[in-house]
Amino acid sequence: GQNIDQPTEMTATEGAIVQINCTYQTSGFNGLFWYQQHAGEAPTFLSYNVLDGLEEKGRFSSFLSRSKGYSYLLLKELQMKDSASYLCAVRGSLSSGATNKLIFGTGTLLAVQP
Amino acid sequence: SAVISQKPSRDICQRGTSLTIQCQVDSQVTMMFWYRQQPGQSLTLIATANQGSEATYESGFVIDKFPISRPNLTFSTLTVSNMSPEDSSIYLCSGRVGNTIYFGEGSWLTVV
Numbered sequence: 001g002q003n004i005d006q007p008t009e010m011t012a013t014e015g016a017i018v019q020i021n022c023t024y025q026t027s028g029f030n031g032l033f034w035y036q037q038h039a040g041e042a043p044t045f046l047s048y049n050v051l052d053g054l055e056e057k058g059r060f061s062s063f064l065s066r067s068k069g070y071s072y073l074l075l076k077e078l079q080m081k082d083s084a085s086y087l088c089a090v091r092g093s094l095s096s097g098a099t100n101k102l103i104f105g106t107g108t109l110l111a112v113q114p
Numbered sequence: 115s116a117v118i119s120q121k122p123s124r125d126i127c128q129r130g131t132s133l134t135i136q137c138q139v140d141s142q143v144t145m146m147f148w149y150r151q152q153p154g155q156s157l158t159l160i161a162t163a164n165q166g167s168e169a170t171y172e173s174g175f176v177i178d179k180f181p182i183s184r185p186n187l188t189f190s191t192l193t194v195s196n197m198s199p200e201d202s203s204i205y206l207c208s209g210r211v212g213n214t215i216y217f218g219e220g221s222w223l224t225v226v
Contacts, residue, residue: 031213042206042220043157045115048213087156091215101172102147102215104156 002026004105006088011111012078020073020108022088033102034062034073035087043087046073075110083112116141116211118218126224132195135221137207142187145210148180151220152203160205163190197225 012018031050035043049064061074085107117140146163169182207218
Protein backbone atom coordinates (compact mmCIF):
# COMPACT_ATOMS: atom_id res chain seq x y z
CA GLY A 1 0.00 0.00 0.00
CA GLN A 2 0.86 3.67 0.06
CA ASN A 3 1.77 5.24 3.34
CA ILE A 4 3.45 8.48 4.28
CA ASP A 5 4.01 9.33 7.93
CA GLN A 6 4.82 12.68 9.51
CA PRO A 7 4.45 13.95 13.06
CA THR A 8 1.16 15.73 13.51
CA GLU A 9 2.46 18.72 15.41
CA MET A 10 5.73 20.27 16.47
CA THR A 11 6.69 23.31 18.49
CA ALA A 12 9.94 25.23 18.25
CA THR A 13 11.42 28.51 19.39
CA GLU A 14 12.17 31.51 17.24
CA GLY A 15 15.80 31.46 16.10
CA ALA A 16 16.19 27.73 16.68
CA ILE A 17 16.50 24.81 14.27
CA VAL A 18 13.76 22.24 13.71
CA GLN A 19 13.76 18.97 11.79
CA ILE A 20 10.52 17.56 10.41
CA ASN A 21 10.70 13.89 9.52
CA CYS A 22 8.83 11.96 6.86
CA THR A 23 8.86 8.22 6.26
CA TYR A 24 7.22 6.63 3.27
CA GLN A 25 6.22 3.28 1.84
CA THR A 26 4.97 3.55 -1.72
CA SER A 27 4.64 1.21 -4.67
CA GLY A 28 7.01 3.37 -6.71
CA PHE A 29 9.26 6.34 -6.12
CA ASN A 30 10.20 9.19 -8.42
CA GLY A 31 10.95 12.01 -6.07
CA LEU A 32 9.88 13.56 -2.79
CA PHE A 33 8.48 17.04 -2.35
CA TRP A 34 8.09 19.33 0.63
CA TYR A 35 5.45 22.02 0.64
CA GLN A 36 4.62 24.76 3.13
CA GLN A 37 0.97 25.60 3.72
CA HIS A 38 -0.12 28.54 5.83
CA ALA A 39 -3.61 28.45 7.27
CA GLY A 40 -6.16 29.45 4.67
CA GLU A 41 -3.67 29.35 1.83
CA ALA A 42 -2.57 26.91 -0.86
CA PRO A 43 0.63 24.84 -0.61
CA THR A 44 3.87 26.52 -1.64
CA PHE A 45 6.69 24.45 -3.12
CA LEU A 46 9.79 24.24 -0.91
CA SER A 47 12.00 21.43 -2.19
CA TYR A 48 12.33 18.38 -4.39
CA ASN A 49 14.66 15.43 -3.78
CA VAL A 50 15.07 12.51 -6.14
CA LEU A 51 18.62 11.42 -5.25
CA ASP A 52 20.01 10.59 -1.82
CA GLY A 53 21.56 13.41 0.10
CA LEU A 54 20.99 16.92 1.30
CA GLU A 55 19.59 19.79 -0.77
CA GLU A 56 20.11 23.21 0.75
CA LYS A 57 18.13 26.30 -0.16
CA GLY A 58 18.66 29.25 2.16
CA ARG A 59 17.23 28.54 5.61
CA PHE A 60 15.58 25.36 4.36
CA SER A 61 17.29 22.03 3.67
CA SER A 62 15.81 18.70 2.68
CA PHE A 63 17.38 15.28 3.01
CA LEU A 64 16.50 12.00 1.34
CA SER A 65 17.48 8.38 1.93
CA ARG A 66 15.74 6.16 -0.59
CA SER A 67 17.00 2.93 0.97
CA LYS A 68 15.41 3.90 4.28
CA GLY A 69 12.29 5.48 2.82
CA TYR A 70 13.08 8.58 4.83
CA SER A 71 13.28 12.30 4.37
CA TYR A 72 13.52 15.33 6.60
CA LEU A 73 13.02 19.04 6.21
CA LEU A 74 15.39 21.20 8.23
CA LEU A 75 14.45 24.77 9.03
CA LYS A 76 17.17 27.02 10.46
CA GLU A 77 16.95 30.40 12.17
CA LEU A 78 13.25 29.95 12.71
CA GLN A 79 11.00 32.95 12.26
CA MET A 80 7.46 33.47 13.43
CA LYS A 81 6.29 33.42 9.82
CA ASP A 82 7.50 29.81 9.56
CA SER A 83 4.48 28.74 11.61
CA ALA A 84 2.59 26.63 9.07
CA SER A 85 1.83 23.08 8.01
CA TYR A 86 4.62 21.26 6.21
CA LEU A 87 3.52 18.59 3.75
CA CYS A 88 5.63 15.71 2.57
CA ALA A 89 4.60 14.23 -0.79
CA VAL A 90 5.98 11.34 -2.83
CA ARG A 91 5.69 11.06 -6.59
CA GLY A 92 5.12 7.61 -8.06
CA SER A 93 7.41 5.97 -10.58
CA LEU A 94 6.92 5.45 -14.30
CA SER A 95 6.81 1.67 -13.83
CA SER A 96 4.00 1.98 -11.32
CA GLY A 97 2.02 4.09 -13.77
CA ALA A 98 1.92 6.96 -11.34
CA THR A 99 4.77 9.11 -12.50
CA ASN A 100 2.86 12.33 -11.98
CA LYS A 101 0.75 11.41 -9.00
CA LEU A 102 1.69 13.00 -5.70
CA ILE A 103 0.76 11.12 -2.56
CA PHE A 104 0.62 13.47 0.40
CA GLY A 105 1.24 12.89 4.06
CA THR A 106 -1.17 14.43 6.53
CA GLY A 107 1.21 17.30 7.20
CA THR A 108 3.07 18.55 10.26
CA LEU A 109 1.73 21.66 11.96
CA LEU A 110 4.69 23.69 13.18
CA ALA A 111 4.19 26.36 15.80
CA VAL A 112 7.07 28.80 16.27
CA GLN A 113 7.04 30.50 19.65
CA PRO A 114 8.84 33.68 20.70
CA SER B 115 8.17 28.22 -11.99
CA ALA B 116 4.51 28.76 -12.78
CA VAL B 117 1.84 31.12 -11.52
CA ILE B 118 -1.51 29.38 -11.26
CA SER B 119 -4.71 31.40 -10.81
CA GLN B 120 -8.06 29.99 -9.78
CA LYS B 121 -11.58 31.42 -9.80
CA PRO B 122 -13.62 31.62 -7.66
CA SER B 123 -11.37 31.82 -4.62
CA ARG B 124 -14.32 31.21 -2.32
CA ASP B 125 -18.00 30.42 -2.68
CA ILE B 126 -20.97 29.29 -0.67
CA CYS B 127 -23.13 26.92 -2.66
CA GLN B 128 -26.59 25.51 -2.24
CA ARG B 129 -27.05 21.78 -1.93
CA GLY B 130 -27.87 20.16 -5.28
CA THR B 131 -26.27 22.87 -7.42
CA SER B 132 -23.09 22.68 -9.48
CA LEU B 133 -20.10 24.99 -9.58
CA THR B 134 -17.31 25.30 -12.10
CA ILE B 135 -13.82 26.29 -10.99
CA GLN B 136 -11.46 27.80 -13.51
CA CYS B 137 -7.69 27.42 -13.52
CA GLN B 138 -5.32 29.52 -15.60
CA VAL B 139 -1.56 28.97 -15.77
CA ASP B 140 0.81 31.70 -16.91
CA SER B 141 2.94 29.31 -18.93
CA GLN B 142 2.53 26.06 -20.78
CA VAL B 143 2.74 23.22 -18.31
CA THR B 144 3.17 19.60 -19.30
CA MET B 145 0.56 18.31 -16.89
CA MET B 146 -2.37 19.79 -14.99
CA PHE B 147 -4.06 18.21 -12.00
CA TRP B 148 -6.98 18.79 -9.65
CA TYR B 149 -6.67 18.03 -5.94
CA ARG B 150 -9.12 18.20 -3.06
CA GLN B 151 -8.26 19.05 0.53
CA GLN B 152 -11.07 18.36 2.97
CA PRO B 153 -11.13 20.17 6.31
CA GLY B 154 -8.22 19.13 8.50
CA GLN B 155 -6.90 16.66 5.98
CA SER B 156 -4.15 16.52 3.42
CA LEU B 157 -4.42 16.70 -0.34
CA THR B 158 -6.00 13.98 -2.47
CA LEU B 159 -5.65 13.80 -6.23
CA ILE B 160 -8.99 13.90 -8.04
CA ALA B 161 -7.79 13.61 -11.63
CA THR B 162 -5.22 14.51 -14.23
CA ALA B 163 -6.58 16.98 -16.77
CA ASN B 164 -5.59 15.89 -20.27
CA GLN B 165 -5.52 18.37 -23.12
CA GLY B 166 -8.17 17.63 -25.69
CA SER B 167 -9.29 14.35 -24.17
CA GLU B 168 -11.08 12.97 -21.15
CA ALA B 169 -9.44 13.42 -17.78
CA THR B 170 -7.86 10.48 -15.94
CA TYR B 171 -9.67 9.99 -12.64
CA GLU B 172 -8.31 8.49 -9.43
CA SER B 173 -10.09 5.77 -7.54
CA GLY B 174 -13.15 7.15 -5.82
CA PHE B 175 -13.70 10.01 -8.24
CA VAL B 176 -15.94 9.84 -11.32
CA ILE B 177 -16.53 12.02 -14.32
CA ASP B 178 -20.23 12.51 -13.65
CA LYS B 179 -19.47 14.10 -10.31
CA PHE B 180 -16.30 15.98 -11.28
CA PRO B 181 -16.31 16.75 -15.00
CA ILE B 182 -13.03 18.31 -16.12
CA SER B 183 -12.07 20.15 -19.25
CA ARG B 184 -8.69 21.20 -20.58
CA PRO B 185 -9.08 22.86 -23.96
CA ASN B 186 -5.46 24.03 -24.16
CA LEU B 187 -2.13 23.84 -22.37
CA THR B 188 -2.78 26.70 -19.96
CA PHE B 189 -6.45 26.40 -18.94
CA SER B 190 -8.62 23.84 -17.19
CA THR B 191 -11.96 23.70 -15.42
CA LEU B 192 -13.33 21.44 -12.70
CA THR B 193 -17.05 21.21 -12.07
CA VAL B 194 -18.37 19.91 -8.78
CA SER B 195 -21.82 18.56 -9.65
CA ASN B 196 -24.91 18.08 -7.55
CA MET B 197 -23.12 19.31 -4.46
CA SER B 198 -23.71 18.04 -0.95
CA PRO B 199 -22.20 19.24 2.33
CA GLU B 200 -19.58 16.48 2.01
CA ASP B 201 -18.18 18.36 -0.99
CA SER B 202 -17.23 21.30 1.22
CA SER B 203 -13.52 21.43 0.63
CA ILE B 204 -10.62 23.28 -0.90
CA TYR B 205 -10.16 22.44 -4.56
CA LEU B 206 -6.65 23.00 -5.87
CA CYS B 207 -5.41 23.18 -9.42
CA SER B 208 -1.79 22.26 -9.99
CA GLY B 209 0.64 22.15 -12.87
CA ARG B 210 3.89 20.41 -13.57
CA VAL B 211 6.89 22.40 -14.77
CA GLY B 212 9.94 20.20 -15.21
CA ASN B 213 10.15 18.05 -12.10
CA THR B 214 8.21 20.44 -9.90
CA ILE B 215 4.48 20.59 -9.27
CA TYR B 216 3.02 23.98 -8.36
CA PHE B 217 -0.36 24.77 -6.88
CA GLY B 218 -2.91 27.48 -7.43
CA GLU B 219 -4.33 29.51 -4.55
CA GLY B 220 -7.23 27.11 -4.14
CA SER B 221 -11.00 27.47 -4.29
CA TRP B 222 -12.72 27.25 -0.92
CA LEU B 223 -16.20 25.81 -1.36
CA THR B 224 -18.79 25.57 1.40
CA VAL B 225 -21.99 23.69 0.61
CA VAL B 226 -25.04 24.55 2.72
